[in-house]
Amino acid sequence: MDVKEQILKIGEDALAxxxxxxxxxxxxxxxxxxxxxxxxxxxxxxxxxxNTKDLEAGKEAGLNVAMLDRLELxxxxxxxxxxxxxxxxxxxxxxxxxxxxxxRPNGLEIRKIRVPIGVIGIIFESRPNxxxxxxxxxxxxSNAVILRGGKEAIHSNLAIAKAMQNGGxxxxxxxNAIQLIPTTDxxxxxxxxxxxxxxxxxxxxxGEGLIKAVTExxxxxxxxxxxxxxxxxIDAAADLPMGWKIAENAKCQRPGVCNAMETxxxxxDKAAEFLPKMGEILEARGVELxxxxxxxxxxxxxxxxxxEDWHEEYLxxxxxxxxxxxxxxxxxxxxKYGSGHSDAIVTQDEKAEKTFLAEVDSSSxxxxxxxxxxxxxxxxxxxxxxxxxxxxxxxxxxxxxxxxTYKFVIEGKGQIRE
Amino acid sequence: MDVKEQILKIGEDALAxxxxxxxxxxxxxxxxxxxxxxxxxxxxxxxxxxNTKDLEAGKEAGLNVAMLDRLELxxxxxxxxxxxxxxxxxxxxxxxxxxxxxxRPNGLEIRKIRVPIGVIGIIFESRPNxxxxxxxxxxxxSNAVILRGGKEAIHSNLAIAKAMQNGGxxxxxxxNAIQLIPTTDxxxxxxxxxxxxxxxxxxxxxGEGLIKAVTExxxxxxxxxxxxxxxxxIDAAADLPMGWKIAENAKCQRPGVCNAMETxxxxxDKAAEFLPKMGEILEARGVELxxxxxxxxxxxxxxxxxxEDWHEEYLxxxxxxxxxxxxxxxxxxxxKYGSGHSDAIVTQDEKAEKTFLAEVDSSSxxxxxxxxxxxxxxxxxxxxxxxxxxxxxxxxxxxxxxxxTYKFVIEGKGQIRE
Numbered sequence: 001m002d003v004k005e006q007i008l009k010i011g012e013d014a015l016a017x018x019x020x021x022x023x024x025x026x027x028x029x030x031x032x033x034x035x036x037x038x039x040x041x042x043x044x045x046x047x048x049x050x051n052t053k054d055l056e057a058g059k060e061a062g063l064n065v066a067m068l069d070r071l072e073l074x075x076x077x078x079x080x081x082x083x084x085x086x087x088x089x090x091x092x093x094x095x096x097x098x099x100x101x102x103x104r105p106n107g108l109e110i111r112k113i114r115v116p117i118g119v120i121g122i123i124f125e126s127r128p129n130x131x132x133x134x135x136x137x138x139x140x141x142s143n144a145v146i147l148r149g150g151k152e153a154i155h156s157n158l159a160i161a162k163a164m165q166n167g168g169x170x171x172x173x174x175x176n177a178i179q180l181i182p183t184t185d186x187x188x189x190x191x192x193x194x195x196x197x198x199x200x201x202x203x204x205x206x207g208e209g210l211i212k213a214v215t216e217x218x219x220x221x222x223x224x225x226x227x228x229x230x231x232x233x234i235d236a237a238a239d240l241p242m243g244w245k246i247a248e249n250a251k252c253q254r255p256g257v258c259n260a261m262e263t264x265x266x267x268x269d270k271a272a273e274f275l276p277k278m279g280e281i282l283e284a285r286g287v288e289l290x291x292x293x294x295x296x297x298x299x300x301x302x303x304x305x306x307x308e309d310w311h312e313e314y315l316x317x318x319x320x321x322x323x324x325x326x327x328x329x330x331x332x333x334x335x336k337y338g339s340g341h342s343d344a345i346v347t348q349d350e351k352a353e354k355t356f357l358a359e360v361d362s363s364s365x366x367x368x369x370x371x372x373x374x375x376x377x378x379x380x381x382x383x384x385x386x387x388x389x390x391x392x393x394x395x396x397x398x399x400x401x402x403x404x405t406y407k408f409v410i411e412g413k414g415q416i417r418e
Numbered sequence: 419m420d421v422k423e424q425i426l427k428i429g430e431d432a433l434a435x436x437x438x439x440x441x442x443x444x445x446x447x448x449x450x451x452x453x454x455x456x457x458x459x460x461x462x463x464x465x466x467x468x469n470t471k472d473l474e475a476g477k478e479a480g481l482n483v484a485m486l487d488r489l490e491l492x493x494x495x496x497x498x499x500x501x502x503x504x505x506x507x508x509x510x511x512x513x514x515x516x517x518x519x520x521x522r523p524n525g526l527e528i529r530k531i532r533v534p535i536g537v538i539g540i541i542f543e544s545r546p547n548x549x550x551x552x553x554x555x556x557x558x559x560s561n562a563v564i565l566r567g568g569k570e571a572i573h574s575n576l577a578i579a580k581a582m583q584n585g586g587x588x589x590x591x592x593x594n595a596i597q598l599i600p601t602t603d604x605x606x607x608x609x610x611x612x613x614x615x616x617x618x619x620x621x622x623x624x625g626e627g628l629i630k631a632v633t634e635x636x637x638x639x640x641x642x643x644x645x646x647x648x649x650x651x652i653d654a655a656a657d658l659p660m661g662w663k664i665a666e667n668a669k670c671q672r673p674g675v676c677n678a679m680e681t682x683x684x685x686x687d688k689a690a691e692f693l694p695k696m697g698e699i700l701e702a703r704g705v706e707l708x709x710x711x712x713x714x715x716x717x718x719x720x721x722x723x724x725x726e727d728w729h730e731e732y733l734x735x736x737x738x739x740x741x742x743x744x745x746x747x748x749x750x751x752x753x754k755y756g757s758g759h760s761d762a763i764v765t766q767d768e769k770a771e772k773t774f775l776a777e778v779d780s781s782s783x784x785x786x787x788x789x790x791x792x793x794x795x796x797x798x799x800x801x802x803x804x805x806x807x808x809x810x811x812x813x814x815x816x817x818x819x820x821x822x823t824y825k826f827v828i829e830g831k832g833q834i835r836e
Contacts, residue, residue, distance in 0.1 A: 019753060022777060104798055108787060117809050118779065196633075200809050215614075219634055221810045242832040249834035335437060357827050359440060361536065369526060369830025378835070379826070380522055391535050391618050391823040392639045393811025405809040408797070409775050412787025414660040416667035417796070 003183060007191040010146055011198030013176035014119045018144040020174035022116060026093040029140055032171045033089040037082045039167025040132070043159070044078055050159035051128070058152050070126050071153055081132040081160070084383070088136045091382045094401045095142050109411045114404040116142040118200035121192050123148045123214055125206035128156035134205075135164055135178045137385045141403040144177050146199070148192060150206075151184035158182060193218035205386055223388050223398070227313045228258030228341040230371040233330040233356065236267040237349030240274055242368060244281055246346055249370040252285045256315050258387060259342050259374040263310060263320040265330045268294070271323045275299055282319060291321040310337040327352045331359045338362060340389045342371040363389060363396035421601060425609040428564055429616030431594035432537040436562040438592035440534060444511040447558060450589045451507040455500045457585025458550070461577070462496055468577035469546070476570050488544050489571055499550040499578070502801070506554045509800045512819045513560050527829045532822040534560040536618040539610050541566045541632055543624035546574035552623075553582055553596045555803045559821040562595050564617070566610060568624075569602035576600060611636035623804055641806050641816070645731045646676030646759040648789040651748040651774065654685040655767030658692055660786060662699055664764055667788040670703045674733050676805060677760050677792040681728060681738040683748045686712070689741045693717055700737060709739040728755040745770045749777045756780060758807045760789040781807060781814035 001009070024032075040047070051073040058068055099112040120143045122134045131147055138145035149157040161180035168177065181188050192199065193214060202222045204214040211224045232250050234243045250261035266274055271294055279299030282289060289295070290305040302321065309320040310333070324330045327345070334343050344366035345356040353367045364374045374397060376384025381399030388394045394402035419427070442450075458465070469491040476486055517530040538561045540552045549565055556563035567575040579598035586595070599606050610617065611632060620640045622632040629642045650668050652661045668679035684692055689712055697717035700707060707713075708723040720739065727738040728751070742748045745763070752761050762784035763774040771785045782792045792815060794802025799817030806812045812820035 019777070019779075022779070102798065104796070108791060110797060115779075216637055221639060221808070223810075239832070245832060245834055253835050359437070361437075361440070361533075362825065364826040364828060366828045366830065369828055369833045370835050372835035373526060373828065373833070374826075378522070379528060380520060390639070392641075393823075395823055396826050405811075405813055407780065408782040408792075408814050410782060410784045410787055410791065412784065414657070414663060415787040415791070416663055417671050417788050417790035 003185045003187045004191050006183065007181065007188050008195060008198070010179050010181065011119070011192075011195045014144040014146050014179060015198045017174045017176040018116065018118050018142075021139075021142040021144055021177055024142060024174075026095075028172060029093065029142070030089040032168045032173045033085050033136060033140065035171040036136070036164045036167040037085040039163045039170075040078065040082050040085070040160070043163040044075075047078065047156065047159040047163065048073055050155040053155040054128075054153055061152070063152065067126060067152070071128065071156070073128060073156055077129055081129050084133055085136050088140050088383055091140065091400060093140060094404050099406055106415050107413060108415055111409045111411075112406050113409050114401070115407050117403060117405050119144045119146065119198055120403070121146045121148065121199050121202040121220070123189060123192070123202060123204045123206070123210065125150045125210060126153050128153040128160060130205060131157045131160045131180065132164065133383075134203075134385060135161070137383055137400060137403060139168075139173075139177060141400050143403055145179070146192065147178070147180045148189060149180070154184055189214070190217055193220060196220055203386060221392075223386075223390050223394055225258065225387050226389050227339040228260070229262050229311070229313050229337060229339040230259055230341055231263050231265055231330075231334050231338060231343045232261050232371065233265040233324075233327070233334070233343070233345045234267060234270055234274055235327060235330075235345055235347035235349060235352045236269045237352060238267070238270060238274070238346040239348055240270070243274060243346040244278055246344065246368070246370050247278060248281050248285065250344070250372055251282065251287060251319050252317070253370070253372055255317050259371050260315070261319065261371055262312060262314055263322065263337070265322055265324050265333060266295075267327075267330075268323050268325055271295075271298060275321070286317050288318045289321060290318065292323060294323040295321045313339070327355050331356060334360050334362070341387070342366065342374040344369060344371050363387075421603045421605045422609050424601065425599065425606050426613060426616070428597050428599065429537070429610075429613045432562040432564050432597060433616045435592045435594040436534065436536050436560075439557075439560040439562055439595055442560060442592075444513075446590060447511065447560070448507040450586045450591045451503050451554060451558065453589040454554070454582045454585040455503040457581045457588075458496065458500050458503070458578070461581040462493075465496065465574065465577040465581065466491055468573040471573040472546075472571050479570070481570065485544060485570070489546065489574070491546060491574055495547055499547050502551050503554050506558050506801055509558065509818060511558060512822050517824055524833050525831060526833055529827045530824050531827055532819070533825050535821060535823050537562045537564065537616055538821070539564045539566065539617050539620040539638070541607060541610070541620060541622045541624070541628065543568045543628060544571050546571040546578060548623060549575045549578045549598065550582065552621075552803060553579070555801055555818060555821060557586075557591075557595060559818050561821055563597070564610065565596070565598045566607060567598070572602055607632070608635055611638060614638055621804060639810075641804075641808050641812055643676065643805050644807050645757040646678070647680050647729070647731050647755060647757040648677055648759055649681050649683055649748075649752050649756060649761045650679050650789065651683040651742075651745070651752070651761070651763045652685060652688055652692055653745060653748075653763055653765035653767060653770045654687045655770060656685070656688060656692070656764040657766055658688070661692060661764040662696055664762065664786070664788050665696060666699050666703065668762070668790055669700065669705060669737050670735070671788070671790055673735050677789050678733070679737065679789055680730060680732055681740065681755070683740050683742050683751060684713075685745075685748075686741050686743055689713075689716060693739070704735050706736045707739060708736065710741055712741040713739045731757070745773050749774060752778050752780070759805070760784065760792040762787060762789050781805075
């Protein structure tokens, strides 16, 4: 079998599995998730032995320390996967929920009901725990899943998938509900992206390069997360101590993640009062500052920012700062340079707040809070398959509901169309 | 300017328009729709003169009678467009509606709010009234729209778009909110399909060839409507007179549309009783019947069906009929050969009903009613931009809500992430 045939067979099997999954009760799905958790625990030594193969190959291939760290399945990380499975079992199952119901004058009753999407492909890079997390969320929502991980984690991914399959099977999980593509051939991704007969959705998880490649190759709908170029805007009516605290948190609390602030915007009337102390706070935290002319006047250590800085997702302790004329200019800057992820205004003025919240075209818009809250857990969704910067069909943090679609169920008593 | 530059400029202008549209009040949008209706009426002679150019060119190019009919803008059709604009003005505006609201333990208030999608591309074929209908729905939901119609209707489309633009502009419609691509160069479609910086969504409307081409070319998300291979299944527990009536209606009331029945499935225990009379009824209506062996035994005039017949969207007075063992076999047939559009079961048995409604993976599933009801107006949506056989993000009839997405609005009092 060549790669194409192999992947198409996986797709065909996944479609069949998705039909069987649609019939499972929530109780049964939860029992299967628990059985997966137990099997993962029982297979800990095997999983770690397989993980060691990947780590050794990675060292030989010259992976850097950060990549090797992402790859490693410590006991704590395996515990994390096991806990993750149990957490997902506890979450309420959206499948079958009624979104709305109405009656037509001719007596037809129309119900809009949540249903699984069908077959979901997850294309990811080096973190092997994605295998478990993503498969659990897809399974809980009765979607069949096809996982394609990075080649550097192939042994680990196969070991985790095997434990989930074996654990689940013992409790009646349909065959092929969770499949991991065993080949590391790059052709496999291309075939996945084009098998519209079997795949309903692809969620790529990884760097911008991976996501761009998948989007350009794909005829299957893709929900993607490109970048997080997040802004905080300090308005003319800002409570400045609140602004300092929020900006420090948004930049420094965890700078390497997508909801961290990359650009700080400051109303011109507050620049003189706000910037010097902000500069001190950020310098003390070791943040490199790049600003426009006004910023450089108030913060001696700031370097001049270039046009590229406004486009940059630093993901490290660097911050671009710009002074703007008013809330409209802040909105225009964000809509031009932002990535539609998370943006905040700090203000006590209702009008500025209203303008900002209505006009900033991002998935999460904040007033008087840190952008660091954009996250499935922080939003109370319980679990997260990712954060979407797309508009269709899921936007922002994606939990279980975002892994479903809907159908219309129409009940009649023999109505025909006149 | 070459075609690519021309289309990219249109995209850039549409994006700017979408920012302005997001600020319009519902009242203002409705006044603009009314002004468009008035201008369309005022420009009736001009529109019809331009339409005559298309009709003459069409005759010369050898278009058939049906195509020429679709192209023609009679007074009644112009009245229809004018009424359509006024109907859309009356519909409630989903933009700004709260989908849900909740509070987090840390005091953050999270609201999920409906917002416009942004810029929508409509690629359509020869019916010029789509220009008006689609633009009105996009405008009402504060989306900028880029229309690309068929070359045979170019004069008509430009005349309609011009009337809408002039009418709207007089009442404050933002520039470039509604744009029609003036060139008929095919390259324009390709550029549209790949301008992900400006377009958020493409809705192709037309035959399967157009839709396939757009889907394969597009890097922009596409919501599409491929085919309607709709089924009616007569269960063992069917009320037979109801079954005869529903099947006749689903096939004959308007056979050329997507929600008409193409295949009739009959439980084997009811075949002897149901089929002969069904055959008589359909023959009397002039329907050509193609059936499996059992069907041909009970209906003398039926021709033997081939595998291709189960895949066929006839869109005319032809019907495929198959006898199946039980509801599970009916579901399996529909999920294999159907197009995810509309399928019905006729039964008085709750268990069969439940199985069918849960397991048939179509956007609209019916019990004891004709599939002909799948339609925005029949569902009470007031207007319809199309019927989606996709799963993301809109499924089934699409009204105004389906032209929106959402954003999360988070209000705090200075919360930072610990």
